[in-house]
Structures are given as C-alpha cells and as structure tokens.
Amino acid sequence: MGTPINFTPEQLTLKAREILREKYVQAEVGVTGANFIISDIGGIAVTENEGNARLSCSFPKTHIVVVGIEKMIPSVTDLHLFWPLLSTFGTGQKITVYNTIVTGPRQENEVDGPEEMYVILLDNGRTNILQNPKQRESLYCIRCGACLNACPIYKNIGGHAYGATYSGPIGSVITPNMQGMEAFKHLSFASSLCGNCTEVCAVKINLHELLLENRKESVDEGLTTFSERMAWKMWKIASLKRSMMNMGSGNLKNKVVNGLFKDWKEKRSDLNFSPKTFNQMWKERHKY
Ligand code: SF4
Incomplete structure (x- = not known):
C-alpha cells in the first residue's frame, strides 16, 4: 500500500480504513454471516469487533447473509443472554464492540441500508447431526x-x-x-x-x-484397516490375561510391538515398555 516503513499500528489502521471504506461504498453486494437468527422479529444478529460486517450490511445495494440453521434463537430478548456469553467466553470483553440486528432491506422512510436483503439458511450436514x-x-x-x-x-x-x-x-x-x-x-x-x-x-x-x-x-462404520482391527484384537486378548501381560521382557515387547505397528508408528515415537510389568513390581515390593 506504499505506507512508510515506520508507520505505527494506528497509522496503518487508518490507511487500511481509507482504502477499504471506498471499496465498501462501491460494492454492489455485501456478504456476511450471522451469529444468530432471531425468530420472533424475523431478523439476524451480527457480532464483531471491527465493523466490517456492519459496513457490508449497510453500504452495498444487496446484502446476502449465509447462516447455519442451528443459529436460530426464539426471541430478541434471548440476546440478553447470548451477547454477553459470546463476548466473555470469546475474548473476555463484557460486550463485543459492534452488535447489529438487521430485519430487512431499507424501508421507504429510511435513508441507509441495502435495496435488497437475502438470507440463505445453510444446512450442509447440520441435519445429519440433529x-x-x-x-x-x-x-x-x-x-x-x-x-x-x-x-x-x-x-x-x-x-x-x-x-x-x-x-x-x-x-x-x-x-x-x-x-x-x-x-x-x-x-x-x-x-x-x-x-x-x-x-x-x-x-x-x-x-x-x-x-x-x-x-x-x-x-x-467399519472405517478401520484389517491390520488395525487385528492389532486391537491381539491387544485385547493379551491385556485380559495376566500371564500374557507378564510374558517376556520389556525389551522383547518393544521389539515385537514396535516391529508390528509400523504404520501406526509412522508419525509417532517408539513405544517403550517398562522392563518389568506393574504386576511383577508389585509382587516384589510386597514379598513379606
Ligand atoms: S467453547 Fe467451543 S464448543 Fe463451546 S460454544 Fe464456544 S466455540 Fe462452541
């Protein structure tokens, strides 16, 4: 953007604002998400700290909202709970800087706002979860x-x-x-x-x-490989039988297990068994 190298964060912000503000004014379409869909008043609520979503809602001729269907809340009065919840858990603020409720495009007696507003309700797998x-x-x-x-x-x-x-x-x-x-x-x-x-x-x-x-x-759903299923089967048989758990030294187990689970180990370090099992150590400590 050709700004001097010694610009402060504040000066950079002002420069970005100068350039971006013009783009918002000229844009034909503004696209935003929404943090909530408010059922009783037929509106959407947008929460942000920067103000860019509010500009996208109000400057361009058309405002398009893309929002997940799970964002629906029953009433505008529920924001009393959800707005502080969002801000305190998100950033630790008591309330986020910009909270906007939009219920439609510009009306005849209004001077600001888009000519048209569309709300796209997004499922994209959400009903599978439901x-x-x-x-x-x-x-x-x-x-x-x-x-x-x-x-x-x-x-x-x-x-x-x-x-x-x-x-x-x-x-x-x-x-x-x-x-x-x-x-x-x-x-x-x-x-x-x-x-x-x-x-x-x-x-x-x-x-x-x-x-x-x-x-x-x-x-x-069967999304495991045959070798993985076999490995766990063997692991289960061995771990349910004390005599098998105590069988062999730690060194031998390291060799067998690390040799068998080559795929599993691709991005992991070697398993390292203790030289003696817990059971063997317990018996040694409680001899008398
Ligand atoms: S903590 Fe995570 S899961 Fe819980 S509401 Fe916040 S983003 Fe969602």
Missing part, C-alpha cells in the same frame, strides 16, 4: 472460540492444520459429521482427550466425549 441423539448437542455451539484457546493441540498447530472450516475441538467434533466420517475422522483421533475444551465451553457441550463418540462411530 438426527444423531448423541451428537446433537454439538449444535448448541455459539462459536465463541473458548475451546480453541484452551486446547493444547490447537494452541500448538493452529487452525489451518485442520483442513476444514471449523478448527479446534468443536471443529474436530462437527467436521466428520458434516463433511464425511471417512475423510475427517482423523481429527477426532488427534486429541489427548484432556477435557480442557469441555471445561471451558460456554454452552457446556461435552466435547471430549463427543470426540470419543466420533471414534466409536467411525469404528462401527
């Missing part, structure tokens, strides 16, 4: 982002690594159900299941349990 009694609660999400900020995985790898629109814990829960279990089941497996996401969730979604549920459903 049909699943266990996964249904994931539709409560208000996209505050608290679970993302709390997640040790997200904090280390960032949002782009998820390869989907929604990232973090809630993304790992809903993406396999919206875009296909086979293609996205790996997101639910890439979790330490620490439960931090569940603890911070604004609407108390049991996120880590839903990650487990996704794993179960993917296995029930």
Whole structure:
C-alpha cells in the first residue's frame, strides 16, 4: 500500500480504513454471516469487533447473509443472554464492540441500508447431526472460540492444520459429521482427550466425549484397516490375561510391538515398555 516503513499500528489502521471504506461504498453486494437468527422479529444478529460486517450490511445495494440453521434463537430478548456469553467466553470483553440486528432491506422512510436483503439458511450436514441423539448437542455451539484457546493441540498447530472450516475441538467434533466420517475422522483421533475444551465451553457441550463418540462411530462404520482391527484384537486378548501381560521382557515387547505397528508408528515415537510389568513390581515390593 506504499505506507512508510515506520508507520505505527494506528497509522496503518487508518490507511487500511481509507482504502477499504471506498471499496465498501462501491460494492454492489455485501456478504456476511450471522451469529444468530432471531425468530420472533424475523431478523439476524451480527457480532464483531471491527465493523466490517456492519459496513457490508449497510453500504452495498444487496446484502446476502449465509447462516447455519442451528443459529436460530426464539426471541430478541434471548440476546440478553447470548451477547454477553459470546463476548466473555470469546475474548473476555463484557460486550463485543459492534452488535447489529438487521430485519430487512431499507424501508421507504429510511435513508441507509441495502435495496435488497437475502438470507440463505445453510444446512450442509447440520441435519445429519440433529438426527444423531448423541451428537446433537454439538449444535448448541455459539462459536465463541473458548475451546480453541484452551486446547493444547490447537494452541500448538493452529487452525489451518485442520483442513476444514471449523478448527479446534468443536471443529474436530462437527467436521466428520458434516463433511464425511471417512475423510475427517482423523481429527477426532488427534486429541489427548484432556477435557480442557469441555471445561471451558460456554454452552457446556461435552466435547471430549463427543470426540470419543466420533471414534466409536467411525469404528462401527467399519472405517478401520484389517491390520488395525487385528492389532486391537491381539491387544485385547493379551491385556485380559495376566500371564500374557507378564510374558517376556520389556525389551522383547518393544521389539515385537514396535516391529508390528509400523504404520501406526509412522508419525509417532517408539513405544517403550517398562522392563518389568506393574504386576511383577508389585509382587516384589510386597514379598513379606
Ligand atoms: S464448543 Fe463451546 S467453547 Fe467451543 S466455540 Fe462452541 S460454544 Fe464456544
């Protein structure tokens, strides 16, 4: 943009505003999402800190809203709860900077606003989630982002690594159900299941349990390889039999297991068994 190298953040912001404001004024169409669809007044509510969505709603001739159907709330009075919930869990603000309610295009007696307004209600797999009694609660999400900020995985790898629109814990829960279990089941497996996401969730979604549920459903749907199924079968037989668990040294187990699970180990370090089993150590300590 040709700004001097020593511009302060404030000066850069003013420059961006100068350039972008003109684009908003000239745009034919403005596209926004919506944080809520308000049933009783037939409107949409948009929450933002920058003001760009409000400009998109009001300057161009046509305003198009693309919004997920789960964003529906019964009444405008429910915003009394949802607006502070969104801001405190999202950024720690008491209330977000810009909160806008739009109920239609410009009326005859009004000077501002678009000539036309369209609201596109987006399903895109959401009714699949609604049909699943266990996964249904994931539709409560208000996209505050608290679970993302709390997640040790997200904090280390960032949002782009998820390869989907929604990232973090809630993304790992809903993406396999919206875009296909086979293609996205790996997101639910890439979790330490620490439960931090569940603890911070604004609407108390049991996120880590839903990650487990996704794993179960993917296995029930047969989305596992033959070698993986065999490996777990052998693991189950061995771990249910004490004599088999105690069989062989730690070294031998390391060799056998790390040799067998080559695929599993591709992106993981070697499993490292203790030289003695817990059972053997317990017996040694309680000899007398
Ligand atoms: S799952 Fe909960 S914490 Fe995560 S974005 Fe949705 S409401 Fe916020």
